[in-house]
Amino acid sequence: MYYNLIKMPALVRTGRGIVGKIDDILREHHFFFPKRVLITQEELYDLYGSMLDGCAEEVVFVKGGKFEEAPELLAKLTDKNALLLAFGGGSVLDLVKYCASKRDLPYVNIPSALSNDAVYSCLARLTDINGKKRSLQVQPPLGIIVDFDFISRSPRFMSLAGMADIVSNLSACEDWLLANHLTGERINEVAFMLAKQAALPLFDHADDVGSDGFFFDLTNGIVTSGLSTIVNGDTRGVSGSEHLISHAIDEFFPERATLHGLQVGWAHLYIEKYIRKNEKEAERLETLFTKTGLMDVIREKVQWKDEELPDLIPYAMRIRKRYTIFNTL
Template identity: 30%
Template structure:
């Protein structure tokens, strides 16, 4: 009998609203994740005390663990502590580092993981990937997709605006990543998962075309849902392909060569805009450039503190970060002098996007 449909792993619960952290006990109970609140709550050092006070009335049986830094060592240490008693789930509350540590530790213990995002820096809040540092180098590790994804808009609002705006760059980069995926299909016969592509594209289009900004709950909700959709897209096809192409190769190259230059989302957005220019897609270039400019996100190497020479070096290095991936960068196979020339043309296009 032919398959009539496919089963897709998705979270049992998705909540994007104000007051979600304070209502965490009810959310976990209603979602049949933990009726009695027997969960391990993982927080970072910054807001851990405030979060502990908020959840205590509804999660009196929870144990709270504070983790520092997003490293394999931190995640391994947490995994060992989780063996002290039986838990219904691991609840990671915080930014990307805290959530990724909780994801990895929960996967090692075979426990369901609940992702509670207090910032919107990138699509890791719902993805089956944990970005952790090992020996000073950031790597990506496959983990179980969160059983629930919760975004508390109160925490997002009170967090650093630059940190949250970076998520816009990460979502917008999906447009470039999907174009790279299609290029790989045309040139190498690589299969493209239509459902994954649809999820990634819908979120990016929603953010690009939304007139609001980070002061508008409606826009922030769309951004949060788009980041979640991007994470689900990766889970659907079992690869980061729908959300990671040449844009992320450039981001990883800058991270490797010039660590601390910019955040994940900022660099992904910059890389996506440059790759879109390389692709010659003028309509998308104008769209994406306008979106990044509207939200005060980087569009030039100088915007993230890089010289043109440093950016050229990063683009030349980019294919080494994902040797198995085929993108516009691998397709053009440019020498450094050619990259430098294209970068000069790119700067001209930014000054006069309509030609």
């Protein structure tokens, strides 16, 4: 019997006011570190400083999101016994992930918003000096602490973008099945199940976005999606044709780009409706998007018209070699 050894998060904690109880949480999980370093943005610290009080011995400010900042942060991470606490949005978390992996230091993510699945993943996306986003394989975090007091203060459209990102796993799974049927590509069923299971509970929250129950299932989706990528060793179950469209916008039309999750949600609905022509699924998505207000956010923030999506497909197919519904057109 062969086993696939995967890294599980050693700590997942959700709730309200929990960052203030970080000592207790770490002790409960038998984590003993002589020093904790909080890495965040100055603006966020100004906003939430009182809630973060006492959670670390040292605070390091970063801007986040760019490779060029990595050497400066790496130079500050000299203590081999430190636990890093990354507090912020995707740009801070991605920078910490990258630097923590370089230094082989354990880190815990404390997201300030749940706008995409970067919160728990083994990929860091950072912008290089040419302004292009690059993805790098990194060590997943030791765990995540999702304090709903922070998340509920983030703009609602960010949580909706996070929801769309996780729900789009269903599109990625369809592409995976298609590739299996038409090209014989192997499906790792554990990764497939995890990816699918991340998305489904979110359909129960059409009427209560912003509730603790919604934030819990969104966190669940993010962790479960991350596990799918760790099990499979890549993002097959969580990133299909809809992600290729979003990546193509970021790569080739950055001036017309917006939040990842919103672009992914826009492409997902279009693909179900007009390319896969899966009426039932398109209707289910449309109901969720409309009831939660995501549809209005997409119309407001995505700078592309539905009629333009087919123009993006040739660009999308240049992003990476991954068989999707686009290969059948």
